[in-house]
Amino acid sequence: MSEYTIAVLAGDGIGPEVMAEAEKVLNAVEQRFGISIKRNAYPVGGYAIDNHGEALPATTLLGCEQSDAILFGSIGGPKWDTLPLEQRPERAALLTLRSHFDLFSNLRPAKIYPGLEALSPLRADIAASGVDVLVVRELTSGIYFGQPKGREGEGEDTVAFDTMRYTQAEIRRIAHSAFKAAQYRRKKVSSVDKANVLVCSRLWREVTEEVAQEYPDVELEHIYIDNATMQLIKDPAQFDVMLCSNLFGDIISDECAMLTGSMGLLASASMNGEGFGLYEPAGGSAPDIAGQGIANPVAQILSASMMLRFSLGQAAAADAIDAAVVQTLADGVLTGELLDTANRHKAATTAQVGDAIVQRI
Amino acid sequence: MSEYTIAVLAGDGIGPEVMAEAEKVLNAVEQRFGISIKRNAYPVGGYAIDNHGEALPATTLLGCEQSDAILFGSIGGPKWDTLPLEQRPERAALLTLRSHFDLFSNLRPAKIYPGLEALSPLRADIAASGVDVLVVRELTSGIYFGQPKGREGEGEDTVAFDTMRYTQAEIRRIAHSAFKAAQYRRKKVSSVDKANVLVCSRLWREVTEEVAQEYPDVELEHIYIDNATMQLIKDPAQFDVMLCSNLFGDIISDECAMLTGSMGLLASASMNGEGFGLYEPAGGSAPDIAGQGIANPVAQILSASMMLRFSLGQAAAADAIDAAVVQTLADGVLTGELLDTANRHKAATTAQVGDAIVQRI
Ligand SMILES: CC(C)[C@H](C(=O)O)[C@@H](O)C(=O)O
Ligand SMILES: CC(C)[C@H](C(=O)O)[C@@H](O)C(=O)O
Numbered sequence: 001m002s003e004y005t006i007a008v009l010a011g012d013g014i015g016p017e018v019m020a021e022a023e024k025v026l027n028a029v030e031q032r033f034g035i036s037i038k039r040n041a042y043p044v045g046g047y048a049i050d051n052h053g054e055a056l057p058a059t060t061l062l063g064c065e066q067s068d069a070i071l072f073g074s075i076g077g078p079k080w081d082t083l084p085l086e087q088r089p090e091r092a093a094l095l096t097l098r099s100h101f102d103l104f105s106n107l108r109p110a111k112i113y114p115g116l117e118a119l120s121p122l123r124a125d126i127a128a129s130g131v132d133v134l135v136v137r138e139l140t141s142g143i144y145f146g147q148p149k150g151r152e153g154e155g156e157d158t159v160a161f162d163t164m165r166y167t168q169a170e171i172r173r174i175a176h177s178a179f180k181a182a183q184y185r186r187k188k189v190s191s192v193d194k195a196n197v198l199v200c201s202r203l204w205r206e207v208t209e210e211v212a213q214e215y216p217d218v219e220l221e222h223i224y225i226d227n228a229t230m231q232l233i234k235d236p237a238q239f240d241v242m243l244c245s246n247l248f249g250d251i252i253s254d255e256c257a258m259l260t261g262s263m264g265l266l267a268s269a270s271m272n273g274e275g276f277g278l279y280e281p282a283g284g285s286a287p288d289i290a291g292q293g294i295a296n297p298v299a300q301i302l303s304a305s306m307m308l309r310f311s312l313g314q315a316a317a318a319d320a321i322d323a324a325v326v327q328t329l330a331d332g333v334l335t336g337e338l339l340d341t342a343n344r345h346k347a348a349t350t351a352q353v354g355d356a357i358v359q360r361i
Numbered sequence: 362m363s364e365y366t367i368a369v370l371a372g373d374g375i376g377p378e379v380m381a382e383a384e385k386v387l388n389a390v391e392q393r394f395g396i397s398i399k400r401n402a403y404p405v406g407g408y409a410i411d412n413h414g415e416a417l418p419a420t421t422l423l424g425c426e427q428s429d430a431i432l433f434g435s436i437g438g439p440k441w442d443t444l445p446l447e448q449r450p451e452r453a454a455l456l457t458l459r460s461h462f463d464l465f466s467n468l469r470p471a472k473i474y475p476g477l478e479a480l481s482p483l484r485a486d487i488a489a490s491g492v493d494v495l496v497v498r499e500l501t502s503g504i505y506f507g508q509p510k511g512r513e514g515e516g517e518d519t520v521a522f523d524t525m526r527y528t529q530a531e532i533r534r535i536a537h538s539a540f541k542a543a544q545y546r547r548k549k550v551s552s553v554d555k556a557n558v559l560v561c562s563r564l565w566r567e568v569t570e571e572v573a574q575e576y577p578d579v580e581l582e583h584i585y586i587d588n589a590t591m592q593l594i595k596d597p598a599q600f601d602v603m604l605c606s607n608l609f610g611d612i613i614s615d616e617c618a619m620l621t622g623s624m625g626l627l628a629s630a631s632m633n634g635e636g637f638g639l640y641e642p643a644g645g646s647a648p649d650i651a652g653q654g655i656a657n658p659v660a661q662i663l664s665a666s667m668m669l670r671f672s673l674g675q676a677a678a679a680d681a682i683d684a685a686v687v688q689t690l691a692d693g694v695l696t697g698e699l700l701d702t703a704n705r706h707k708a709a710t711t712a713q714v715g716d717a718i719v720q721r722i
Contacts, residue, residue, distance in 0.1 A: 090557055121484050121594050143504075143525065149560050156530040160564035164504065168519040194608070196451055199510050203521035226611045230619035233482050233594065247555070250587045251612060258591035 003036040004312050007067040009044040009060065012089065013285025014295035015073025021297035021354030022071065022304045028361045029308070029317040037312070040067065045075025045089040045285075055080075055092035061100065069311035070097070071304055072280035077287040098139050103270040103278055104170070105177040106139040106249065107306070110256035110266055110282075113329050119261030119338060122233070129237040133256045134185060136178040136241055137249025139270055141170045142200070144246045166200045166245065168207050173273065175211040178243035182218045186240035189220050192228045192248050204245065228252060232259060257282050262338060264296030265329075267303040269310050277311045279303040293349045296335040298325055301357055324360035328353065364397040365673050368428040370405040370421065373450065374646025375656035376434025382658035382715030383432065383665045386685075389722045390669070390678040398673070401428070406436025406450040406646075416441075416453035422461065430672035431458070432665060433641035438648040459500050464631040464639055465531070466538040467500040467610065468667075471617035471627055471643075474690050480622030480699060483594070490598040494617045495546060497539040497602055498610025500631055502531045503561070505607045527561045527606065529568050534634070536572040539604035543579045547601040550581050553589045553609050565606065589613060593620060618643050623699060625657030626690075628664040630671050638672045640664040654710045657696040659686055662718055685721035689714065 010019040026037050042060035049055050055075070064070050075089040085091055097103070111132040112120055120127035146165035153159050175191075182189050191208045193201035205222055212220040223231065225248050231238060232255055244252050257263050266282035281299030289295055302325060309318035333356040336347035348356070371380040387398050403421035410416050416436070425431050436450040446452055458464070472493040473481055481488035507526035514520050536552075543550050552569045554562035566583055573581040584592065586609050592599065593616055605613050618624050627643035642660030650656055663686060670679035690699075694717040697708035709717070 085557065085563065088557070095558075121487055123482050123484055123488075126482055127484075144558050146522065151560055151564060153528075156528070156533070158529040158564065160527055160561045161507065162525045162559045162561050164523045164525065166521055167514075167517070169517040172517070194611075196446065196449070197456075197505050197608075198523045199512055200521045200523050202446065203512060203519065226615040229590065229612050229616045233616070233619045247558075250555075251590050254587040255590045255594070255616075258594050 001034055001036055002314070003038065004068045005038040005040065005066065006307065007064045007070045008039045008041045009070060009072045010041065011045040011073040011075040011285065012047055012077050013074055013287040013290040015075065015285055017291070017293065017350055018281070018295050018297040018300035019071070019073045021350060022300040024354050024358050025301050025321060025361065026304055028358045029314075029320060032320065032361060033314065033317045035314060035317065044093050046077055046080040048093070049080055049083070049087070049089065055087065055089045056096050064097070064101070069276060069307045070278040071307055072278050073300065074281060074283065074285040076285050095144065097278055098270060099145060101276055101278070102140055102272040104138060104140040104174060105271045106137040106268060107177070107181065107271070108135040108137060108253040108256070108266070108268040108282065109133070110135065110253070110260050112260050113262065113265060113326065115330055116262055116338065118340070120259060121261055122236070122259060126234070126236070129235070131236040131256070131259050133236065133239045134181055134241045135244060135249055135253040135256055136174065136181060137244045137253060138170065138174040138246050141166055142246030164198065164200050164247070166203060168203065171204050171207040172211060175208050175243060178241050179211060179215040179218050182241040183215065187218045188240040189218055189243050190228070190239055190241070191220065191222050191243040192225050192252055193222060193245070194225050195222065196224065200245070208243065225251070229255060232256065263299070264335065264337060265298045265302070267299050267306055269306045271310055275311055277307065279307040293351065294336055294347070295350050296337060297350050297354050301325065301354070320361050321357070324357045327360045328356045331356070362395055362397055363675070364399065365429045366399040366401065366427065367668070368425045368431045369400045369402045370431060370433045371402065372406040372434040372436040372646065373408055373438050374435055374648040374651040376436065376646055378652070378654065378711055379642070379656050379658040379661035380432070380434045382711060383661040385715050385719050386662050386682060386722065387665055389719045390681060393681065393722060394675065394678045396675060396678065405454050407438055407441040409454070410441060410444070410448070410450065416448065416450045417457050425458070425462070430637060430668045431639040432668055433639050434661065435642060435644065435646040437646050456505065458639055459631060460506065462637055462639070463501055463633040465499060465501040465535060466632045467498040467629060468538070468542065468632075469496040469498060469614040469617070469627070469629040469643065470494070471496065471614070471621050473621050474623065474626060474687065476691055477623055477699065479701070481620060482622055483597070483620060487595070487597070490596070492597040492617070492620050494597065494600045495542055495602045496605060496610055496614040496617055497535065497542060498605045498614055499531065499535040499607050502527055503607030525559065525561050525608070527564060529564065532565050532568040533572060536569050536604060539602050540572060540576040540579050543602040544576065548579045549601040550579055550604050551589070551600050551602065552581065552583050552604040553586050553613055554583060554606070555586050556583065557585065561606070569604065586612070590616060593617065624660070625696065625698060626659045626663070628660050628667050630667045632671055636672055638668065640668040654712065655697055655708070656711050657698065658711050658715050662686065662715070681722050682718070685718045688721045689717045692717070
């Protein structure tokens with residue numbers, strides 16, 4: 001029997017309640033596929049600040065190091081927004097985990113599920129043509145981590161600075177992630193940059209062109225970030241894989257998520273070169289609806305599916321979860337935010353959606 | 362009689378043909394408002410490269426220096442895309458002009474005109490709630506111009522870097538532009554940043570908060586760039602003035618333009634502290650449709666209106682142009698890209714739209 005150990009970091013807000021549903025789903029695939037996934041829960045985020053004095057306690061980090069993957073919930077909330085930036089949940093926990101485990105390859109799929117076209121904020125004819133994009137975002141370099149970063153001087157002369165910085169090796173490895181992913185999709189990579197202004201983008205173009213030679217079956221195009229932002233709205237169906245630097249990927253992936261109109265259905269993977277990864281929902285901790293049992297657990301459940309696929313090598317189990325999710329949505333078992341006002345009384349609870357997915361596995 | 366001198370830089374692609382219509386409109390307001398606007402045409406962009414060896418010849422720059430304002434067309438095209446970056450039209454002409462004249466304050470209004478809601482790529486109910494945003498973009502600092510910027514090393518160790526850099530003084534003056542503009546609008550400033558990651562953004566927040574004290578009638582909110590990109594699509598009506606750094610303003614202003622679905626109707630102003638400015642359409646040189654007499658001249662005509670308002674102090678003339686444009690659109694005198702396929706045979710030519718606006722002044 002294949003045995004795995006994962007670190008479960010549920011975090012704040014709706015994190016714990018949607019994680020409970022993902023655990024039900026993991027139980028179901030353990031049974032059906034004869035695998036064992038040992039789960040150790042660790043504190044993270046605001047909860048960890050309140051109970052252990054910091055957003056990423058040493059025991060949590062150690063627990064992650066001893067695991068095959070991290071299943072992450074969501075962190076943060078107004079309660080911790082007044083802390084100094086370095087101590088806040090997002091930065092102290094999420095950015096530190098990305099950097100510590102060298103999770104450079106961030107995959108953020110965004111698609112409109114069949115039957116849910118009306119949720120898209122796009123005009124009906126554009127939504128009907130489809131959104132099915134995979135954003136491949138570089139996650140451990142660029143302006144997020146480049147040095148120097150700081151401030152100097154006094155009064156009006158105070159100057160702040162951040163450094164966008166990329167090495168050829170950093171660009172090369174994320175480009176490979178994008179081309180590999182495209183080979184399993186519609187075989188097109190749109191590399192997003194600002195090569196008319198940024199030197200980093202020019203190196204990005206050069207390296208991407210070079211890597212493209214190794215994937216003759218995949219088409220490569222370059223697009224400026226400002227134009228990409230527009231084209232996504234006008235004609236999202238033109239995009240398959242979008243390859244982005246850290247900052248541009250932050251922007252583009254959120255735009256793609258919004259275009260689907262169903263953020264609660266989107267998961268993401270952040271992986272290093274050894275198959276280790278952190279898997280988390282695209283949405284935030286949503287403190288306003290936490291504890292009411294109405295949050296959508298699908299993104300968390302699909303995070304578990306991505307984990308099975310990419311870190312645990314259990315593609316069949318991942319396929320089963322994905323199919324069960326599609327079926328559950330098609331059967332109309334939906335949380336309230338996916339329903340229009342007239343049908344909101346038919347909303348399923350967080351647990352009902354989780355149970356429906358388990359039944360279909 | 363008030364007399365002014367302006368530099369007319371028509372540029373490439375559709376630039377010259379839409380500029381011809383803007384000149385007709387300037388003739389009309391000269392007559393009606395008893396002002397004189399002397400116009401000197403200078404080469405710029407790809408045209409200047411072909412004929413004078415560089416995108417911004419010294420005579421052009423000198424001509425601009427001797428003028429009250431620059432009326433700019435559009436530049437660039439595939440023909441010049443293979444030149445080294447520094448010599449290309451966008452960089453060598455546009456970025457140099459911005460920097461040379463310290464045109465730090467870039468105003469980019471985007472709105473859906475009455476009757477043209479169906480052009481918006483947004484879902485009908487969202488488009489109906491309206492888009493009417495003024496992006497105030499810092500234009501002469503940030504990662505566009507920050508030093509150091511370059512590359513070093515060899516092979517896989519090659520590293521490229523760009524510096525995002527802002528002084529308190531630079532942030533303060535653009536914040537004032539935004540708050541002043543908001544006082545004449547719906548009195549709300551949404552300052553776009555990435556303060557959870559960038560030190561520049563933290564200084565940006567501090568200074569913006571400080572400046573806000575001087576405008577107690579204007580509401581200030583801070584929003585992360587990733588969230589702003591999403592909220593604009595979900596609920597654009599929540600935004601009035603969006604205050605952005607150079608890079609974020611590039612992205613957000615193009616997103617706003619696309620949300621209206623009518624880029625050919627949008628103009629922009631780039632001004633310094635002395636009232637001098639460069640005025641240009643939001644769209645590009647559109648080489649694919651150049652010379653056919655089908656390009657929309659409205660953005661160029663509204664650029665002339667902004668010039669009259671902001672650099673020449675002729676608000677009444679600007680109001681007359683704006684009203685004539687609204688009337689022309691309402692009367693259905695529209696270029697082809699504003700019409701659906703069924704009505705495209707009713708398309709007016711570039712010159713017909715220009716003439717219709719002149720008639721209504
Ligand atoms: C919380 C924040 C630092 C983070 C980022 O910018 O990467 C988030 O927006 C994301 O996209 O995961
Ligand atoms: C052409 C390019 C350098 C320019 C910019 O990025 O500022 C353009 O996109 C704009 O928005 O005016």
